[in-house]
Amino acid sequence: MVIRRVVVYVALSLLGATAVRAQSSAHAVSFGPAATSARESTAQKDARMQWWRDAQFGMFIHWGAYSVPAGVYHGERTDGIGEWIMSHSKVPIPEYEQFVHAFNPTKYDADAWVRAAKDAGMKYIILTSKHHDGFALFDSKVSSYDMVDAAPYHRDALKALADAAHRQGMRFGVYYSIMDWHHPDAQGPNAPEYNSRTWHNPNFARYVETYMKPQLKELLTQYPNIDVLWFDGEWVADWSDEQGRALYDWLHTIKPSLIINNRVGHSRQGLQGMSANHDAPGDFGTPEQNVPATGLPGVDWETCMTMNDTWGYKKFDDDWKDTKTLVRTLIDAASKGGNFLLNVGPTSDGVIPAESVARLHEIGEWMRVNGQSIYATTASPYGAPAWGRYTVARNEIFAQVFDWPKNRRLVLTGVTSKPSDAYLLADRKPLTIEQTSEGYVVLLPAVAPSSISSVIAFHAGDMTGSLPSEPVGRMKE
Numbered sequence: 385m386v387i388r389r390v391v392v393y394v395a396l397s398l399l400g401a402t403a404v405r406a407q408s409s410a411h412a413v414s415f416g417p418a419a420t421s422a423r424e425s426t427a428q429k430d431a432r433m434q435w436w437r438d439a440q441f442g443m444f445i446h447w448g449a450y451s452v453p454a455g456v457y458h459g460e461r462t463d464g465i466g467e468w469i470m471s472h473s474k475v476p477i478p479e480y481e482q483f484v485h486a487f488n489p490t491k492y493d494a495d496a497w498v499r500a501a502k503d504a505g506m507k508y509i510i511l512t513s514k515h516h517d518g519f520a521l522f523d524s525k526v527s528s529y530d531m532v533d534a535a536p537y538h539r540d541a542l543k544a545l546a547d548a549a550h551r552q553g554m555r556f557g558v559y560y561s562i563m564d565w566h567h568p569d570a571q572g573p574n575a576p577e578y579n580s581r582t583w584h585n586p587n588f589a590r591y592v593e594t595y596m597k598p599q600l601k602e603l604l605t606q607y608p609n610i611d612v613l614w615f616d617g618e619w620v621a622d623w624s625d626e627q628g629r630a631l632y633d634w635l636h637t638i639k640p641s642l643i644i645n646n647r648v649g650h651s652r653q654g655l656q657g658m659s660a661n662h663d664a665p666g667d668f669g670t671p672e673q674n675v676p677a678t679g680l681p682g683v684d685w686e687t688c689m690t691m692n693d694t695w696g697y698k699k700f701d702d703d704w705k706d707t708k709t710l711v712r713t714l715i716d717a718a719s720k721g722g723n724f725l726l727n728v729g730p731t732s733d734g735v736i737p738a739e740s741v742a743r744l745h746e747i748g749e750w751m752r753v754n755g756q757s758i759y760a761t762t763a764s765p766y767g768a769p770a771w772g773r774y775t776v777a778r779n780e781i782f783a784q785v786f787d788w789p790k791n792r793r794l795v796l797t798g799v800t801s802k803p804s805d806a807y808l809l810a811d812r813k814p815l816t817i818e819q820t821s822e823g824y825v826v827l828l829p830a831v832a833p834s835s836i837s838s839v840i841a842f843h844a845g846d847m848t849g850s851l852p853s854e855p856v857g858r859m860k861e
């Protein structure tokens with residue numbers, strides 16, 4: 385299969401190949417004030433983050449009124465991402481409201497969505513509770529611009545998914561946009577320049593106090609299993625790190641166990657996604673559409689990515705990444721200590737596109753054999769070998785072999801002490817290890833068990849590695 389897409393890598397800094405994720409108190413660096421404040425010790429933060437760090441792989445769901453135009457406005461196809469059609473196509477608010485009035489997902493089956501995520505081996509789901517367009521998928525008492533009041537469906541779509549996730553043992557969280565293109569006290573009056581980064585609304589504080597915070601409180605009280613708040617749209621001129629910190633602290637007074645992304649603040653560095661300084665609020669960084677070049681010592685992060693080129697459904701976007709690319713991106717993130725949040729954009733009928741469901745199922749086929757090398761992993765202490773990646777969990781090392789050596793000799797680049805118990809996850813049969821002048825070499829069978837990544841597990845006494853500090857390698861195109 386040809387991998388079509390050049391994954392954009394952002395050179396963060398030469399942090400070194402021995403980077404580890406924030407897993408133990410020895411490595412935890414403050415990423416938000418609560419971690420080191422009197423409110424929460426490092427050990428308490430580790431406990432709060434534990435399930436999320438172990439989960440590794442989640443489903444992002446972008447669903448809203450933008451799935452009705454599905455990328456086409458007045459017969460014109462938008463070049464941009466589907467959920468941004470209101471901004472890119474300069475749709476006036478009253479016209480956009482017609483999409484809401486037409487949003488009737490009669491085929492919506494929340495249990496089927498959760499099954500599709502589970503089938504892929506995902507452990508959590510993040511649903512857009514309200515995107516930049518301001519339309520809410522849940523039953524909000526402070527707004528009539530929601531699924532129950534304004535859409536013909538008249539049912540709480542978020543509650544259905546939260547309940548289905550709970551029934552099926554899946555963690556659940558919600559996306560929430562601080563920017564709001566519909567609200568008169570937020571970006572609404574600047575139509576159609578909804579996305580200005582310089583325009584101010586003198587009433588923005590009223591939007592925050594009487595609309596946004598009440599909606600967030602509704603989310604945390606009406607839906608007891610919301611464990612993550614995933615903010616976005618924080619770049620508006622009326623938002624700041626200070627407001628983000630206050631919001632972060634306030635949310636924790638409502639729900640102490642909540643995990644909150646760094647877009648609650650205002651100092652994210654574009655799509656690279658990490659905050660500019662360590663004082664910024666939030667529990668994890670959010671690289672968007674890219675995996676960092678290296679691990680980030682002591683910092684939690686999660687790469688979010690689309691399967692095609694849009695988050696919200698576009699009927700003509702068929703630029704799908706193949707399963708191999710998606711699994712290798714998950715492996716790449718895990719090898720650097722990060723989570724992977726893979727997006728689906730359901731239709732206005734309530735259906736996850738078949739192309740997405742098929743890929744989720746194929747990812748699951750790989751995960752059912754090799755998931756042990758993904759869940760609860762920490763960053764590779766050995767950097768990235770030429771043939772693939774290393775992931776590490778519970779003192780076990782996993783060689784993720786993308787390129788199976790034709791001479792059947794896998795050099796364990798970077799491994800400095802004698803490995804033991806090497807075996808392929810695919811068949812669990814013991815493999816021979818030789819010590820050579822090149823380093824330790826695993827003798828392989830002739831045929832790779834997987835064209836995506838064949839995984840060899842082994843133990844090594846010394847996990848410190850020997851590679852020089854260089855970025856963990858890039859994915860091959």
Ligand code: H79
Binds near residue numbers: 616619653654688
């Ligand atoms: O919800 C999805 C998208 O709609 C939203 N984030 C994902 C998770 C998003 N993706 N891309 N964009 C929004 C484009 C935004 C670009 C910019 Fe900016 C906003 C350019 C300038 C302001 C982001 C923030 C990049 C720099 C600052």
